[in-house]
Amino acid sequence: MNLSIILVFVLFLLFVTVSQSLTPRQIIPSPVTIEKVGEQKLAATIEWDGIDNNDNQTLFASLECDPLQAIEVENPFPYPVFSDRKVVFDLTVLISNVSVTCVGEMDTNADLIPDELSQLLPVKQITPKLFTVDSTGTNKYVATIKWDGTLNDDNQKLISDFDCHPKESVTIENAPQYPIFGDRKVSFDSTVQKTGNNISCSCNTDIYPVAEGLSTF
Template sequence: MNLSIILIFVLFLLFVTGSQSLTPRQIIPSPITIEKVGKQKLAATVKWDGIDNNDNQTLYASLECDPFQAIDVENPFLYPVFSDRKVVFDLTVLISNVVVTCDCDMDTNANLDPDERWTLSFGFESP
């Protein structure tokens, strides 16, 4: 009985000390900024940083705004490189003084898997 306990303990120690530590890979989003760039034109800028990411990695970005009758996203799907550290979506205001809600999805895979992507939601009143 004692021999089996000692054997289990020794095997457990070998398993624990033989494991490999993994560094986490993270994408850290920054707050979204919206700037007026012309009459009825806005630019929504999404910035990010990260830990242990490949700078040449392509990201998949999409932006949806609701109500879609009030705001038109001219470039709803973009493919920036991670080292760009930002992506800019061009918005056209169709109806003024409307509360708009937008969702920006970013992912390192084209499938936009919910487990791997990050979503930024923001709202504003159209000028």
């Protein structure tokens, strides 16, 4: 009887010791970075580190962008191995001047399907607001663009452009500009050369160097 009690106690200690020594296997991804690699071509890169992973372990990686009609992910579901330490997605811009949001996801379980993804990675992006136009004098106007964003450093350089048509009717005096993210706004001075015409204007603010087709409005 005494022997039985001692045996149960020893087994309990072994269970506790083993359970405390287990380290959860996980992937520690970095935010998605996007760069222009050609005409209407972008490359989105996800790098990672991890805990208790075998270098030959196959991972699940995915990148999805919305709206689908504006940008195509040519290799949305590659299966890298852990030792690669990064995966690159090839993107083709189908429609420019459209705001695009991309979400990258990774997991140690290579058998996941898209609706079972477990980790959402935030995307570095600019979120511009509608521009405002104010009169500053006879045939003189100033257009102001403001923005917010995610994962941006206040000193990060941006590119901001403003364009109006027909070009012979209005002159933009200081476009493009290269503000920093912390400015949170930029202003463009314009002079109307011909009155009585319908004038349409568009603007674009993006992380510099520009990734064509992203963060525009």
